[in-house]
Amino acid sequence: MRSHLLNDTTAEQYRRTATAAVERVAAQLASTTRPFTGISPQELSPALAAVDLDRPLGSSGAALDELETLYLRDAVYFHHPRYLAHLNCPVVIPAVTAEAVLSAVNSSLDTWDQSAGGTLIEQRLVDWTAGRIGYGPAADGVFTSGGSQSNLQALLLAREEAKAQDPSVLRVFTSECSHFSVQKSAKLLGLPPEAVVPIPCDREKRMRTVVLARELERCRAEGAVPMAVVATAGTTDFGSIDPLPEIAALCAQYGTWLHVDAAYGCGLLVSRRRARLDGIEHADSVTVDYHKSFFQPVSSSALVVRDGATLRHATYHADYLNPRSAAEARIPNQVDKSLQTTRRFDALKLWMTLRVMGADGVGQLFDEVVDLAEEGWKLLVADPRFDVAVEPQLSTLVFRFVPSDITGPALIDRANQYARKALFASGEAVVAGTTVNGRAYLKFTLLNPETTVDDIAAVLELLADHAGQYLGETLVHAS
Structure with a gap:
């Protein structure tokens, strides 16, 4: 069995086996004609259940053959131009190259004696991101598993900075369109259910600062503590960006921690549309997900803070790992800043990307999908069969098929839901769904620069056909 150890x-x-695996995946990518095969869990589950994990196949070739049937053949491929569903991006080759390097070397980014140069690369990328945000030299941060973890750690820092003896008086304000991880984080931090105060949004799905101001004042009048405001720069459903300058001013007025969840909108940091993030430099902390709008493989995310000293709230010392003597000797590590201990060298992916493509190259790709969303919005607005929820600020389109001869909103809801499921089952395209004011809507999340306006038009026709078929059959049966 030692023959399988990498040494x-x-x-x-290792070279032969890894090459065979890369060739297998490359062949699959080259032959993929649609984003999904349409296979159902009921169809695939028996093949997985039949695998005896206690009886190995004995060779990597045989295991790859099996994997092709169990996974590769039916995987959902985000690189396909008609995958339009969630915040999943196609990945750039320099980052995939880095994945091969970091997996083989297997550095752990907690301490210097487990990562050496990896520590410095991650620190350098945090500094680079902080500079793009507009922070000064006191800024710091750490890579995380994703936006949910970044948001959790940001609210941990906000809770500790609030210095409240009684957690029941703490309040977190966020828009009604913000990510669910805000509520989950509050629960994990021991805050009461009423701690998260949702702020309604305007027609563009941005936080209404007039209401935020009123709620902050009420919080103070009731003797509660406004622990944090979580603004969103790119909501999951709509890609909307909260009015950051106005929110920052209110946070300064009330002495409240401002966290900006830019997991989606962080691509604007390298975009020609950077002005849409104006005000983010006033935040106390920022979430960035490079695995969304920087075209990185999962996972690649970070929490960046304006004052690195606040990261001390996540610091614990262990004699076997990061004793105080190491800190006194100024030996750098990242575990003092992280909620995780053992952690992959995910920063290498972004490092390789920037060293090969440059920030402008990444920004150009993100600008292309934002441009595409604007063209898609014009297409939808001009088509009387569709109702569009909001003009996009990033690369998300939320819309609803609404035929002129059908008046029942519940029936139209079911038609839209059916169209999405039928399209997924066909494998021809993958789209997402959500609700707007209680009604069922469809969603395109455009993160593939290879997607074209023609792709959007074709998928809209497929959705209209499926919805129309459902309505026709339903009305026939009803009569």
């Missing part, structure tokens, strides 16, 4: 004596075996 100096098995390096050639």
Whole structure:
């Protein structure tokens, strides 16, 4: 069994095996004609259940053959131009190259004696991101598993900075369109259910600052503590960006921690549309998900803070890992800043991307999908069969098929839901769904620069056909 360990004596075996795996995936990518095969859980589950994990196949070739049937053949492929569903991006080759390097070396980014240069690369990328945000030299941060973890850590720092003896008096204000991780984080931090105060949004799905001001004042009048405001720069459903300058001013007035969840909108940091993030430099903390709008493989995310000293709230010392003597000797590490201990060298993916493509190259890709969303919005607005929820600020389109001869909103809801499911089952395209004012809507999340306006038009026709078929059959049966 030692022959399977990666070391100096098995390096050639590693090269052959990894090459075979890359060739297998490359062949699959080259032959993929649609984003999904349409297979159902009921169809695929028996094949997985039949695998005896206690009886190995004995060779990587055989395991790859099996994997092709169990996974590769039916995977959902985000690189396909008609995958339009969630915040999943196609990935750039320099980042995938880095994945091969970091997986093989297997550095752990908690301490210097487990990562050496990896520590410095991550720190350098945090500094680079902080500079793009507009922070000064006191800024710091750490890579995380994703936006949910970044938001959790940001609210942990906000809770500790609030210095409240009684957690029941703490309040977190966020828009009704913000990510569910805000509520989940509050629960994990021991805050009461009423701690998260949802602020209604305007027609563009942005936080209404007039209401925020009123709620902050009421909070103070009731003797509660406004622990944090979570503004969103790119909501999951609509891609909307809260009015950051106005929110920052209110947070300064009330002495409240401002966290900006820019998990989606962080691509604007390298975009020609950077002005849409104006005000983010006033935030106390920012979430960035490079695996959304920087075209990185999952996972690649970070929490960046304006004052690195606040990261001390996540610091714990262990004699076997990061003793105080190491800190006194100024040996750098990232575990003092992180909620995680063992952690992958995910920063290498972004490093390789920037060193090969440059920030402008990444920004150009993100600008292309934002441009595409604007063209898609014009297409939808001009088509009387569709109702569009909001003009996009990033690359999300939310719309609803509404035929002129059908008046029942519940029936139209079911038609839209059916169209999405039928399209998914066909494998021809993948789209998402959501609700707007209690009604069922469809959603395109455009993160593939290879997607064209023609792709959007074709998928809209497919959705209209499926919805129309459902309505026709339903009305026939009703009569």
